[in-house]
Amino acid sequence: MTDQNQGQTDAGEYTYTPRQIEDMEHRAFRFGDGKISGTLACTLGVLSLLTVLCFKFPQYLTTTELRAAYDAAFLQQVLKYGMFAALGFGLLNFVMAKYRRLASVGILSTAAAFALGGYSIPLGPVEPTALALGLDWLILALVVSAILFIFLEKVFPKYRDQVILRPGWELDTWYFAFNHLLLTVLLLIGNGFVETVFGWAIHDGFQATIQSLPTFVQVIILIIAADFVLYWSHRFFHENPDLWKFHAVHHSTENMDWMAGSRNHVFQTITDRCLALVPLYLLGTTKGALDIYVGIAAFQAVYVHSNVNIPVGPLKYIFCTPQYHHWHHSSEEPAIDTNYAVHTPLFDKLFGTYHMPGKHWPAHYGTVKKIPTSFWGQMMHPWRKDTEEEVDAAG
Ligand SMILES: [Zn+2]
Structure with missing residues (x-):
């Protein structure tokens, strides 16, 4: 303040020191221990279920402005791959006997997504509404930002030892969802x-x-x-x-x-x-x-x-x-x-x-x-x- x-602004005397990253090893993703596939199964399963809900109830869960900008038929194809990937990663975890709880959430969410009509819910005109939840905006922004920025943060990291699920990620994910x-x-x-x-x-x-x-x-x-x-x-x-x-x-x-x-x-x-x-x-x-x-x-x-x-x-x-x-x-x-x-x-x-x-x-x-x-x-x-x-x- x-x-x-x-x-x-005239801080010539100030001594700058490098940042010390706290130990986040226990939160890290490592190939082979099942946490990556478990997390992917859970995330893709939940996102698949939410996406199916968007296709099922577009007038309440999607945004008129955004619907005009994306191709719903193409997104259904993406959803199809997402659903099968969630099942695949989930089953892999059961075979490995690792992180089965995460995998269960993914498989059950995907099963619910299939039960609601999956990737073949008929598309048709949607009555424009001024107020609806921006669930389509949330899903699209999350998927695109996660792919782009996790890639950039892994290839060009400032702090290589800072992990994806760093302290406070749950709170920020909630804010991300709320704002979208x-x-x-x-x-x-x-x-x-x-x-x-x-x-x-x-x-x-x-x-x-x-x-x-x-x-x-x-x-x-x-x-x-x-x-x-x-x-x-x-x-x-x-x-x-x-x-x-x-x-x-x-x-x-x-x-x-x-x-x-x-x-x-x-x-x-x-x-x-x-x-x-x-x-x-x-x-x-x-x-x-x-x-x-x-x-x-x-x-x-x-x-x-x-x-x-x-x-x-x-x-x-x-x-x-x-x-x-x-x-x-x-x-x-x-x-x-x-x-x-x-x-x-x-x-x-x-x-x-x-x-x-x-x-x-x-x-x-x-x-x-x-x-x-x-x-x-x-x-x-x-x-x-x-x-x-x-x-x-x-x-
Ligand atoms: Zn500020």
Whole structure:
């Protein structure tokens, strides 16, 4: 928070030390011990069951906007392979007599998925609904992010000894699920907010000029405009003691990876969604430019939290990287209240909050003072009785 930030950018005396990873060996996946196949059986089985429920009850469990974007027939084929893979991995565990409980969950879930109609539920038109659970969004985002980022974290790890199921993964998985299930609610609130509050500011001539620019230029304008809004809203969340209590939830993770960014108080999720839409709404770019920007933003939001270190040379001065955003999550003094930007370090440079000490990475992550570690404890954290500890909490 502000008062802890005095003179921190001039931290020439600070000694940076490498991070010591706690022993996570007992949580690691190793080939041959059955934990990999058991986990895959369980995960694929549960995901298969949830996917079948989406095909069975699309009007309640899937999102109108997303249904228009994916090919349901193709996803049924993917589901078929997923279901047989869950059964295969589960049976393998029973043969190996290892992790049978995980395998049982996988096999039983897949059996339930088959009983509900499996991968051959007839597809047809779905009545559009404004409110539904974003279960399709959750499943797609989880599968795509897990495949992409677990691959990147294994091939280009920053911390090789940090395992996939690191401490706190259960909590972050719950946040991931919660935030994705809320998609239609967030869309409704976000669209309602910008239309109600900023509807008057729409200027057709201005938007026509923006749309006449090359797509590449429109994307750059979107990145800079969105980053300006997100920089300042993020900074307010750090510098205002009441807002910090909400944002501290996001900073409470002590192990950074592709799941860590999911941890957000629901108030933060709603606020971020509303504010991020403002520049997009006012600029009114072409759909092509908007789609590219949303793709970049979605990738970068996960990437900057991930346990990935890909050398990008001078590009690190143009785009926010994991090293850059990891410093934002550090509890070390020179890094507190720095690196607020989401897309490019530009505004941190301009407004004096840039912190990138050469090749160093943080030794410690999290809030300076601890907050509760349960989902409901964190949801209620902003309303807990004010103590000196909470007022001081920053990271
Ligand atoms: Zn922050």
